[in-house]
Amino acid sequence: xxxxxxxxxxxxxxxxxxxxxxxxxxxxxxxxxxxxxxxxxxxxxxxxxxxxxxxxxxxxxxxxxxxxxxxxxxxxxxxxxxxxxxxxxxxxxxxxxxxxxxxxxxxxxxxxxxxxxxxxxxxxxxxxxxxxxxxxxxxxxxxxxxxxxxxxxxxxxxxxxxxxxxxxxxxxxxxxxxxxxxxxxxxxxxxxxx
Numbered sequence: 001x002x003x004x005x006x007x008x009x010x011x012x013x014x015x016x017x018x019x020x021x022x023x024x025x026x027x028x029x030x031x032x033x034x035x036x037x038x039x040x041x042x043x044x045x046x047x048x049x050x051x052x053x054x055x056x057x058x059x060x061x062x063x064x065x066x067x068x069x070x071x072x073x074x075x076x077x078x079x080x081x082x083x084x085x086x087x088x089x090x091x092x093x094x095x096x097x098x099x100x101x102x103x104x105x106x107x108x109x110x111x112x113x114x115x116x117x118x119x120x121x122x123x124x125x126x127x128x129x130x131x132x133x134x135x136x137x138x139x140x141x142x143x144x145x146x147x148x149x150x151x152x153x154x155x156x157x158x159x160x161x162x163x164x165x166x167x168x169x170x171x172x173x174x175x176x177x178x179x180x181x182x183x184x185x186x187x188x189x190x191x192x193x194x
Contacts, residue, residue, distance in 0.1 A: 112155030
């Protein structure tokens with residue numbers, strides 16, 4: 001019975017994350033691109049990153065998959081699904097590797113920045129692969145700078161949320177008490193300075 005309750009809490013939390021991610025994507029889509037056609041801040045990634053921290057790469061991947069699928073349907077642009085999904089999947093893979101290998105030696109902010117840069121590079125390479133337009137490589141320095149800014153914002157929001165929201169809220173969502181190592185997930189000041 002307890003396992004069923006825990007699974008229901010997880011499904012509900014992931015549904016909320018997915019809905020918030022989709023709403024953020026829709027709102028962000030209403031604004032013009034940042035300097036380069038198609039460039040966005042990627043604030044919807046806050047929720048998949050939160051899913052990674054609270055659960056595992058699988059749950060984060062579910063949030064990304066559902067959000068990109070529904071986002072493509074909403075935008076009426078199925079080709080955008082290819083860019084969003086591949087960028088999101090690669091950035092989440094990078095985040096997962098960093099979280100399970102070098103975190104907390106590097107901060108959540110650093111993980112987020114590296115993942116955002118990987119996202120932008122992946123989307124550019126997918127565009128080049130589909131269109132054969134190698135001139136897009138000229139935009140790469142700007143896309144990397146946008147990725148750094150975007151990753152810093154996403155990482156900053158995640159750090160703020162995990163620092164300010166009481167631990168009991170996360171324990172209720174994941175259905176268990178956090179271990180001492182898991183309690184360090186929100187960056188402490190010393191790891192954030194690294």
